[in-house]
Amino acid sequence: MRNLRSLTRRARWVIAAGVTACAAVATVLLVVSSNSDASAPRALTADEANRLAITRFRNYASGGRAVRITVPDTAGGLTVTASVDFRAKRAYGVLRGDGRNSSSDGPIRWTSTELSAASATVGWTNRPLQTAGSALDTALRIALGLGADRPDNAQLLPQNGASRIGQETVNGHQTDVMVGPGARDRPDTEGTVRYWIGADGTMYRVQVAVASEPQPVVIDFDTQPYVAPK
Template sequence: MRVRQRGLRRGVGLRRWLRPWWVVAVVGFAGVAVVAFLVVGGGSGPAGPRALTSDEANRLAITRFRNYQAGGRAVTITVPSTAGGLVIRGSIDYRAKLGYGVVHGTGRDTSSDGLIEWTADTVLVHPMANAPAEAPASPPGPDWFSRPLHTTGSALDASLAIALGLGSDRPDNAALLPQNGATWRGQDQWDGHQVDVMTGPDAGAKPGTGGTVRYWIGSDGTMYRVQVEVASQPRPVVIDFDTGEYVPVQPVPGVGPRP
């Protein structure tokens, strides 16, 4: 897929909009790594770790497939940073592998605010001085900037890639999950749902990563929250799945990927 810049402002205006670190994805962090992070809500029931039961392994195995079956999910992605984090609220189409949302800075000024759309290899950004609370249902046409998604060195890009990878067109192998280190860590309440907290593989289900990501999973395998630590960041990336209605993601006019 080739993505073009559209409505690109030049001169002083362009230089001003290219300042925010999330636009240029400044590479200053150590390589991104996912490592175990132990957090279970207070008073949430018996604490692990222990081996997964067959039912728990089956639910962990289908949780990414559930996202794919749903077509897409509404998400809130909290990206940590020592200089103030970012919060992305939007949706991910797990069949088209396309994410879209609005970005707001936390503990920082509004220079990082705006709209964002991303695929597995490309990030499109639309800076806005007064970003809305929710992303418009259809992305506006002009003034988008395109850049590659960096697989290392950027907490933002790592978070986008992790979130995009939480859908799969087939279940994982439930028999292999315990062998690769997946465990049950405890129980919790999430948005009115009783959930089990389990460690499991990263979004690629690669061997040896069975204990690197923490999942909050309902009784039917629905994914409610995912937590992953990113190297050199003080707090983990947190991806919360909204139980509200999913709004289908639309490509950016003229520059977004086609269905």
């Protein structure tokens, strides 16, 4: 009788352990499945295409937004904390660098054609904004271009390579991560721009591959209060 009770208790333990193991396996499979689904590229839904189509227009409609631009560089990274006026196409901020790049620290302002920097010794100096060869200039030009006075064509975005690649929380905002379309005359640009977009089409982060650097430029929004550039 004692042996029978012992066997019964052992059987219950084995069954309980088996149920627990199955539950654990199921949980692991669920997590893996969820993560795989979240990171797997897929075609945009109609709602996602519409949000991607209006995201730059929302920036323009807001007038301007605060940004933090992280720029890769072989001499040390650069960070620009700035306010961008998407209607006037101008911006003002502060440049900070690491390593040898710190020699250029200080206030900057820029338009689509010109970059100005201030120093304590000579005041403001101006130079043309380069169209190639400078990761900083490329990043500044990209930042100005993230506002548009009209929405994009939502039907054409998926046809030109736009897709959804996952979800991520950015500064407390739940976003869908979308790959932007490539330029029509540049097939190699497909997938070089990623957008982190909220449920209402608000842009919270942009990541752009630049030809002059192995690491991408990253632009985060609303990282500090917006102050309209003068």
